[in-house]
Amino acid sequence: MGRRIVRIGCWMLLGLSMAAVAGVPPRPWASMLLSGTVAINPDGAVREVAMDHPEKIPPVVLDVIRQAAKGWRFKVDVTGKVVARARMSLRIVARPVERTKFSIEVEGMDFTEYGAADGEQILRKFMPAPSYPRDAISVGTSATVYVLARVGRDGHVLDAGAEQVNFTMDCPRDSRRGIANLFAHASESAIRHWTFVVPTKGALAGDPYWYVRIPVAFHLDYNGMAPRADDYATWQPYLPGKRRPLPWLKDQSLVASAPDAIPDGSPTVLGGTLQLVAP
8 A cells, every 4th residue: 555644734725636638637527726817997897817827727728717707797996997906816627528528617716906015914823733534544535625714803713614625536425425524624623723913904904803715725645746836727636515504604795706716825805895796
């Protein structure tokens, strides 16, 4: 049996790399998380989309993104030549439709406005790692858990709940629900003990609390095959879980966007002024 190393990555999406020839994704489902910027006109339409590292992205995927962006409309309340320039993160999903054909779509989107200065953001402070569920190790599976946390003004977590659990390595079908619950519980339990540096100035500073999305990645590294920095824009296994309701969340409109489209790196704060009204 190969050597297995347990890795848990908070804030980074880690997946098992799979080979793709000439931009053709592996079967059965695959996805990639891409990043870039979008410029928005005064009428809310998209003026320009610029992807990070476009030379690494398969041309067919770039075309899908360009076509999708033509239909995006944002709620805006500013004047100017370009009213907003935002960072964006896109979840691209490929599904098989025939033996050798795939349907490729922009499955989820996340947009974050530029311009946040020091003191205007939520930053991680104390972040103990969750424990890797033993039953998940025994069946040889990995997952990414997308957790929504409500952070109070003192930086402590008031509520935390797993919105979605996506497997990044296959899991026996009859075990998926139970293993997904174990991943969710491990993530929620750890994040309830996290603390954050909260905004002290800017538009967010006066809020009584903040909703923050956090990806927590559990990864099994077989025989030292760890994720690489050059895995950007390569197809990864994709077994998405169902969205989970959070009883303590009052405003459901805040979580309209796809949890698994959030970018790597810092926590994503929900409820910004840049709103997509027509995806």
